[in-house]
Amino acid sequence: TEPTVTLYRDTAAWCPYCQKVWLVLEELRVPYMVKKVPMSCYGDKPMWFRRISPSGQIPVAEIDGRIVNESNDIIVMLLSMYQEKAPEHRELFDFDDEKAQQLLRLERQLFSAWMRWVTTPGSARQRGQFIVSLEAVERALREAAGAAEGAAPPANAPVFFLGGDNMSLVDIQFAPFLERMAASVLYYKGMQIRGGRDGGQFPWVEAWFRSMEATPSYAATRSDHFTNAHSLPPQIGGCYPDGDGPDLAPIQAEIDGSSWKLPLPAAEATSAYEPAVLGAGGVDDAAAAREAAFSLLSNHAAVVPFACRALGKKGMPPVRAEYADPNATPNENFVDYVDAALRAVAQSLLESPAAAEAGLVQGGEPAAAAEALAYLRDRVGVPRDMPHRSAQLLRAHLNHIIDALEKQA
Structure with a gap:
């Protein structure tokens, strides 16, 4: 029989670990229910949830009556149950080979470099370590597409970490954190990962974002720079500008709403800092x-x-x-x-x-x-x-x- 799945996730849709599970459920088209609880940074967990998860940690999933904690454990269980029922999503199950594992280690390396930098006033060394990790991500995406060094991303072909035409579990592991990195290092450090009006230093990362945003499941779960920039600090203990960093005032002014005026630019127009809204199937x-x-x-x-x-x-x-x-x-x-x-x-x-x-x-x-x-x-x-x-x-x-x-x- 079809398993009954209930996902317990945060009320505000801020949690990156919840987003990973949400993406897998949407990609697998698993019938599921959602129950929402606050994150600790904006409210107390209700007692009924504490009985399910004494630590208060989210996400939690109830699958066929079994409580599963930890986002990766939930994902592994879902994939093991649905592998035979989702033949059109082979990419989701290709995560055991060495290439996928290497990329997943790179994701953790990038995450660690980002956390060290964004949660402190920072230094040139921390900034450099983050850029080195991000350049490795840029290179991995280019190599997955079989492109030569210095080549530009294809204009009309998808870019994913394992190649192919569809997102993989590797893409899902990267997505919540790259999204939050793009907002936070721009808002608090003045570093622009995504293109803006001037193209961008990381064109393959930008092409990957565009490919993800053309996927209905990711388009439905993605946030914007304003939400990410302000929801992240209370979750991780604060985000801090570098003492010798660039002038953040024009960046923060735009993200905080100086551009929220009528008439708005077209959805496809790229502003100086906020990525254009393309989504899946365009914007009406x-x-x-x-x-x-x-x-x-x-x-x-x-x-x-x-x-x-x-x-x-x-x-x-x-x-x-x-x-x-x-x-x-x-x-x-x-x-x-x-x-x-x-x-x-x-x-x-x-x-x-x-x-x-x-x-x-x-x-x-x-x-x-x-x-x-x-x-x-x-x-x-x-x-x-x-x-x-x-x-x-x-x-x-x-x-x-x-x-x-x-x-x-």
Whole structure:
């Protein structure tokens, strides 16, 4: 019989180890349920989960009634159970040969170099060690494609660690951490892994990212630079700039929202720092806007009081995550004003910004409503709340209504 699988993962979709298991489940098309628990950096684990996992560690999977901890153990069990049922995914099972094992060791080497550098003020030596490891990754991807030294990646062919046309388990092991590396070393160290407007120092790594983003399972689980840059420090004890590093102000300003203005550049346009949003099968901005509006409207009863936390009392005790405050108390005196402002945001997404601005109710508490919308804007998580492009659009439309409210104030 078909095994029953329940994945216990983090509520905010921040955990890279959960993402690995999530990717395998999606690639295998395994029927599964999800139950969510907070990471320790933004909330307490409920007692029912502690009975399953006394350490509180995630991910955890329940497979045919058996509790399995550790992401790699979960993945190995899933692959052993589904190897005969997924003949179209042979690449997922090719991880026992020496080449795959060598690449998995390289992934751990890169991870260690990244952790040593990003969690301290750093030194030229630590930066150099990270670059050496990343150059080895660049070389491994080029060699997997059978390309000569100095060759550019193919324009219309996929690039994966074991070659071929589909991601392998090696790609899945690399994906969560390379994604977080690209955001964190840019935001905190000023080093750009992904292309930007000027091409890039690591074209094969960029081609690999593009190949992964064209895969529906990864496109559904990937985050954005803003979410990764701010969710990582509370998980690992902090991320720190180098004392003699480059000026981070323009980088951090863009990632933190200076570009969240209407009209947004096309999804395919590459900004100076944030990678273009290509995804699987391209991007339809009208569909992405509808998805953002649907998320807002379908969760309306929860979103309005959540935004009103900006006007209420901070929670005690505080948590480590900068943008998390699960114990905060919303100010219910402003619910009607915030509700009206969020309806305008939905109208802006679905109809037009001009129509939404024209329909804003005059009077009320525009300054308070603007503060609540800004609070919400900074807490839109990718992929927890919606995909990357939908989040970009929602943040930009929130800013448009915030500007209109501030003009009234």
